Amino acid sequence: MAINIRILTPDRIICSTTADEVILPGTTGQIGVLDGHATLITALDTGLLRIKLDQKWTPMILCGGFAEVDRNQVTVLVNDVEELVALDLAEVTKELEQATIAIETAETSKGRLNASIELKKAAARVQAVGYLR
Structure with missing residues (x-):
């Protein structure tokens, strides 16, 4: 069922x-x-x-x-x-690296919260690459 x-x-x-x-x-x-x-x-x-x-x-x-x-x-x-339709592993890996840097360099709690959400999205995109192949 x-x-x-x-x-x-x-x-x-x-x-x-x-x-x-x-x-x-x-x-x-x-x-x-x-x-x-x-x-x-x-x-x-x-x-x-x-x-x-x-x-x-x-x-x-x-x-x-x-x-x-x-x-x-x-x-x-x-x-x-x-x-998600198609993702490039190199591109999403670069986005993940940028999101990691953004969270480390955020100066306010709001900035860290927004960067944290973007980091989660970037990590999910990296995971998704394997399912789209």
């Missing part, structure tokens, strides 16, 4: 599909969801969401939000999504 997944932002439906497996970027680590998963509601961190269907993974970068799992239905509510 398949899992139904919907990914929603405040202004649009990003995705509504079925999946064999879903991996969510939880605030305390990754959360894997398979058929028959227990009901749960969880906060999501900025990071890589992966949807597996027919032995193929589809990655997306989520920018914080919440997820609800109930009876093989996964609903993901997020602030924003970065849909």
